[in-house]
Amino acid sequence: MKNPVTFSQRLLRRKPINFLVQETQQGGKTLKRSLTLFQLTMFGVGATIGTGIFFVLSEQVPVAGPAVLISFILAGITAGLTALCYAELSSMIPASGSSYSYAYATLGEGVAFLVAACLILEYGVSAAAVAIGWSEYLNNLIHNVFGVHLPNWLLSAPFVADGYKLHLGGTGLINLPAAILVFLCCMLLMRGVTESARINAVMVLIKLCVLILFISIAATAFNAEHLTPFSPHGFAGISAAAGSIFFTFIGLDAVSTAGEEVENPRRNLPLAIISALFVVIIFYILVALTALGAQEQGLFKGQQAGLAVILQEITGSTWPAIILAAGAVISVFSITLVVLYGQTRILFAMSRDGLAPKIFHRVSTQTLTPNANTLIVAVIVSIIAGFVPADVLWDLTSMGTLIAFTVVSIGVLVLRYRMPDAPRGFKVPFFPALPVLSICACLYLISSLSAIVYVIAAIWAVIAATYYFSCASKNSVLEAGSEAYSHQNGDDHQ
Template structure:
């Protein structure tokens, strides 16, 4: 094996051995493990919109307004967008310099070392697997709602060996798994159609919502803080920061705006998934930054439009009183019950494209990890004709379908946020490291004011992580422990970087 698999001067037994960028790019061209470059800047922008604009735009903003921020939820969205934009700049610099699959995993392997790369890859698996299963589960729920709205009575659950199974999630995951196996470009075309439909529905909802706008509903813009009650006051439901500092559980006020930002950040996740497609993009140095930033700008405008329409339609107290507040809550409150049908169809269309992009992202992260030997290399084989990772796509689809169809995976919703934010933190720091270790590397896009902005990005994302619940952090710790065990039991001994130097760990 080529000894250039490791470019580090540190001992190869080190947990922080790195993989050279040149070898990373060379491995992407390995026969039998290649992907095909077919995506344009437009495809990438639509991918970003497709994965970000889902159920979150119809529900997360309403929950954040009612439970945390009040009318100032627009500030929560802006703060979350800022955190995402700073991190995405770091992704864009890496993706234009190292245009291969793997996203944050690949970038940290080249900068912060193998063990950290494995951990962040393991985090990405958590993010994409959980997100895919949660979204597929909700797709099945909204499918049932749409059936009822149009007076179609088809049961969405069936009994298999005495176990209740949701067939909707399994169906949609199966369809997109097949499409992704047939080719990324074909999947992108289907994705484009669904994305344009759901953006049209979102714009329609915003326009109609603004016709009920009442400026009085925006006062007070930042509601005064008040003690939390019920489940929000329990230790496991508190943010980790609140629990560590011993602060009394509360909502609203400035702290509520920040907690709202941590919640609505869920609506921005997915742009890191776009970076996983770097190996399938034409002219990546130019295309990746354009596609990523174009998608983020469009999504931010849509979210702000929804937030303004939502908080202008009804007082935030109406949303706070609802068990599961959503845009539909606001429309029903103003007597526009018909909008529930439009919103349900919009959510179903929105979730459809999210599932496709998450399935693609999960298989590409697994491709990069298995190509490096940290997972079995036989998984990374791609189709000779279509250049798609058939084995990994099937494994990804089966895992997501089983979780969505047979478990209550929706209780792990916040795990998606913590997996994403942890990746954002490390990628932001990795930009600073790569600037110092490889100043000669060609960069089609450079994060301005480095190292200041990358460090601000890391700090801001970590702060948002601290605003997630203590229960989420405990689950995250368990997931990391499982990942570390797999790395020491298998990955470290089979990593190609180690084997290239004759190491057997």
């Protein structure tokens, strides 16, 4: 008779890297390797550019003033440090699950489950927040083309944030366009990852062309006086904005969730992560700089579909605003698509490990995609998008992203010392200084987030811990050793 598994053994047991790799090579329950380097890079760019630039200026310019440019740079440097850590771990562990899988291999099941809970929160609320912003640009597009506005009750959440609390008092009943967008993305993902990736790549290229148009036109109206005072709220404002803006770099994590569906993952995953970050930072800085130069900083507060409004004011014509709003509608669709994709792949990996219900691991025999998983995620995210205000969702996404990024950087440190000779397609330079800097930068940005985010995150952590100790830990494929693990990976196909 085997000795019972102790509390500490459950928390600290690690999933061997060779198990993680073998899972991606087994038939029956694996996902299809079909993503190219270009498609994967577009996944990263698609899940990142737009989330911040199309919406976040109206939220963060009032917080930091024109110094929001420094906020973007600070968030970008932090993301860059972490991107290199992601590149190393993704080249070692080319599996679905992103930082959850990395944590499982390095820090143990307890930390991995906590990271997974953060990722579920991160991706779910991010998709909802982006969908809310999409409805703003859709309304702007309809107004410019047809001369009518959608009714406010159809575009706004019934809840508002007040300090530590969420309560009724919003101006609408439901954000219906946001909920509809989530289900449209769900339908596309259920058709197959290859088709989704191709459509996403096209939408991302459209997005970049639209932003180049904005940069070109806004630069003609650049007024340096609009940048003064540059930092009206000091470094506290810059830090607060940087913490909120950081959610816009979720695309880097989204790239690593595709580890099981990319061709030549040890080479293409690191290249895609670094390439996506490079493209993102260039566009973020150029768009933010030209927008701030073209419009007085006081006008950003509460401005909906802000970039489209700026173009309309500069040109005195509706056609540039129509093009930008249409581009935003298309491109934000791609953001929601990729973020929902990342959410489903994390749940897929957890389910395969026995830490989430089996339904999240069932794969369609026709499309080789987790369709039931995708539908469940779409229902939950659409409810959040329809009824919760966007400002709360931005910071919640940043919290989840920063925790995940911190764990990835710790994972690099652990594996370098524990498995120094393991094959790596990429190695972080300036080790161990760079991972340590990444950890410190992430923790600093976490400290700048709003109070209500800590309250909601703490409640979520308690719920996750309760589920782990009461159910998930006992169903883990590692609970009964490798024999149970081998058996678990042979019988769950839809």
